[in-house]
Amino acid sequence: MNKLTKFYGLICDYIKEENVLLDEPIRNHTYTKLGGKADIFVTPETIEELQAVLRHAQELEIPVTILGSGSNVIVKDGGIRGITVGMGKLTSITASGNVISAQSGARIIDVSRMALEHSLSGLEFACGIPGSVGGALYMNAGAYGGQISDVLVMATAIDKHGTVRFFEKEELALGYRKSMFQGSDYIIVEAEFRLEEGDPERIKAKMDELTEARESKQxxxxxxxxxxxxxxxxxxxxxxxxxxxxxxxxxxxxxxxxxxxxxxxxxxxxxxxxxxxxxxxxxxxxxxxxxxxxxxxxxxxxxx
Known part of the structure; x- marks a missing residue:
């Protein structure tokens, strides 16, 4: 029994079989519609399931690749060896006062829409960014004069052993299209944004303006x-x-x-x-x- 077969048998005790795919074409999960096959493509639905994936991968010494929404990546034609984790089912978004918390697989567009629903300003710039929350934080994504670091408060991540750690914004070395997470073993699982109370009509007008600009130019x-x-x-x-x-x-x-x-x-x-x-x-x-x-x-x- 090889390592991947053993991993498959173990992880199906934790994760639904339909969320553990063998020889999955990555082009099905990228915005470019490019990419070869992943040996195993796993889409955990909870943080605990993700921790189980990482724990068993570590035990079996199988490499793990994290894929967010696939909006800002090119996967080569030979595909990805080992385990590829798709974060697309970790999509919870909650609002409390002027703070929005979102799991890393949620679309940053949907977070901006949640902000509008709660009359919160600060994420209008993100209304056209096609990536996930995790990807947006990983790259400190930005558009139209705004960027994630403007509104981020803290992030939750786990290491390759599945251990949870909380990071304050100041620890993340956020710069132009970069963060501490690049080149690290940490996997972003949640981000928290602090916004300002605003006029929903003005917020919506700004989002409509930016959406029109994006659609007309891109x-x-x-x-x-x-x-x-x-x-x-x-x-x-x-x-x-x-x-x-x-x-x-x-x-x-x-x-x-x-x-x-x-x-x-x-x-x-x-x-x-x-x-x-x-x-x-x-x-x-x-x-x-x-x-x-x-x-x-x-x-x-x-x-x-």
């Missing part, structure tokens, strides 16, 4: 991983790419969006290899033309 009609590159100091990545005449540049089924140059879209059954090759073409071209190094915002997982 290529939402195609699968994509969102904005591919971080903003280089003193520049806008999309403008540099546009001025390099790269809009419409295509490798396989991946294309630099003609609508917004900061996006690479899957227009015709692209592979992850198509995507990654096109990213390198864009980086090389901008470097040669403007001597600006574009740093990717998207996270790359898996094997070739």
């Amino acid at each position: 290529p939402l009609e195609y699968p994509s991983c969102g904005s591919v590159f971080k903003r280089p100091p003193g520049y806008f990545a999309g403008k540099l790419i546009q001025d390099s005449n790269l809009q419409g540049k295509r490798i396989g089924g991946a294309e630099v969006s003609k609508k917004h140059a900061g996006f690479i879209v899957n227009i015709d059954h692209a592979t992850s290899s198509d995507y990654l090759k096109l990213i390198e073409v864009v980086r090389d071209t901008v470097k040669k033309k403007y001597d600006v190094e574009l740093e990717t915002e998207v996270i790359v997982l898996g094997e070739d």
